Amino acid sequence: DIVMTQSPESLAVSLGERATINCRSSQNVLYSANKKNYLAWYQWKPGQPPKLLIYWASTRESGVPDRFSGSGSGTDFTLTINTLEAEDVAVYYCQQYYSVPRTFGQGTRVEI
Amino acid sequence: QVQLVESGGGVVQPGSSLRLSCAAAGFTFSTHGMHWLRQAPGKGLEWVAGTSSDGINTVYADSVVGRFAISRDNSKNTLYLQMNSPRTEDTGIYYCARDMDTGASGWPIDYWGQGTLVTVSS
Numbered sequence: 001d002i003v004m005t006q007s008p009e010s011l012a013v014s015l016g017e018r019a020t021i022n023c024r025s026s027q028n029v030l031y032s033a034n035k036k037n038y039l040a041w042y043q044w045k046p047g048q049p050p051k052l053l054i055y056w057a058s059t060r061e062s063g064v065p066d067r068f069s070g071s072g073s074g075t076d077f078t079l080t081i082n083t084l085e086a087e088d089v090a091v092y093y094c095q096q097y098y099s100v101p102r103t104f105g106q107g108t109r110v111e112i
Numbered sequence: 113q114v115q116l117v118e119s120g121g122g123v124v125q126p127g128s129s130l131r132l133s134c135a136a137a138g139f140t141f142s143t144h145g146m147h148w149l150r151q152a153p154g155k156g157l158e159w160v161a162g163t164s165s166d167g168i169n170t171v172y173a174d175s176v177v178g179r180f181a182i183s184r185d186n187s188k189n190t191l192y193l194q195m196n197s198p199r200t201e202d203t204g205i206y207y208c209a210r211d212m213d214t215g216a217s218g219w220p221i222d223y224w225g226q227g228t229l230v231t232v233s234s
Contacts, residue, residue: 040220049116049207049224050157061222093157097220101173102147102159 002027002096006105013110019081021108023072023094030074031098038098041070041079044107045090053092054079086112114138114223116208121228127197134191134208134225142166142186145211147221148193150230152204160206161193162216171216176202198232205229 003026013019029038037057042050052061054070057077067082081088089112094105120132132148147162161172161182170182181194191208205227213219 038218049226052220052222055212055220055222095157095220097218100162100171100217102162102217102221104157104159106156 001101002029002099002103004094004096004103004105006092006094006108008108009106010109010111013081013084013112015086015112016083019084019088019110021079021081021092021094021110023077023079023105025075025077025096025098027098028074029096029098037073037077038096039070039072039077040095040097041068042093042095043088043090044093050093081110084110084112114210116210116223116225118206118208118225118228121206121230123231123233124195124198125234126199126232130195130198130230132193132195132206132208132228132230134193136189136191136208136210139210141184141189143214145214145216145219146182146184146191147209147211147216148182148191149207149209149221149224150202150204151207151227152201155204158204162211163191164216165214169216195230198230200232203230203232 005024039057041054044050058070091107115137117135124130148160163170167184207227208225209221210223212222
């Protein structure tokens, strides 16, 4: 199985500042045939189901604010939240869908 | 909008059986792969099983293979998870989720339900 490791476990950021979350996979999730990274980011708020933010490592899901961005390739990825807003308080997870079983990082809690 | 509503959770004894259901609405169910995921108390997210849009292709986590079965009824817009011989470690919140594409692999999950709690205990 591909092991996904996120850092940090938690992050306190001031309103308007930037939050950066890292995700590392134990194996390459870049498929050479189509040059796509099979990596997604989810936001999970209490009482709500997880919400897809980013897929293919850097493609923003429809309706997701452009302050959220994803980057990276191969085994190292980053989710950046620019100008943090109060509504961004949540736990963020990375997930690889390159191979079965799909696996998740352990989550990063973002607080104000 | 996309709605996924799980049901069927509850308390079940080890070694018995339980069937979870997921009612889908707001999209063409028969054109999307579907998945079950879970979160055990105090643990991270775990993908459990997936099925293609036509129900022909299914994939499972090693932890449930041979015990759980994912299936779907496209005429009823419903996804199922048959849980046979559950173990205490199967306790958790079970989530139904939609694949962005028709298969059970290779595309991200884009919508999740609210979950249903399964407790395996004697």
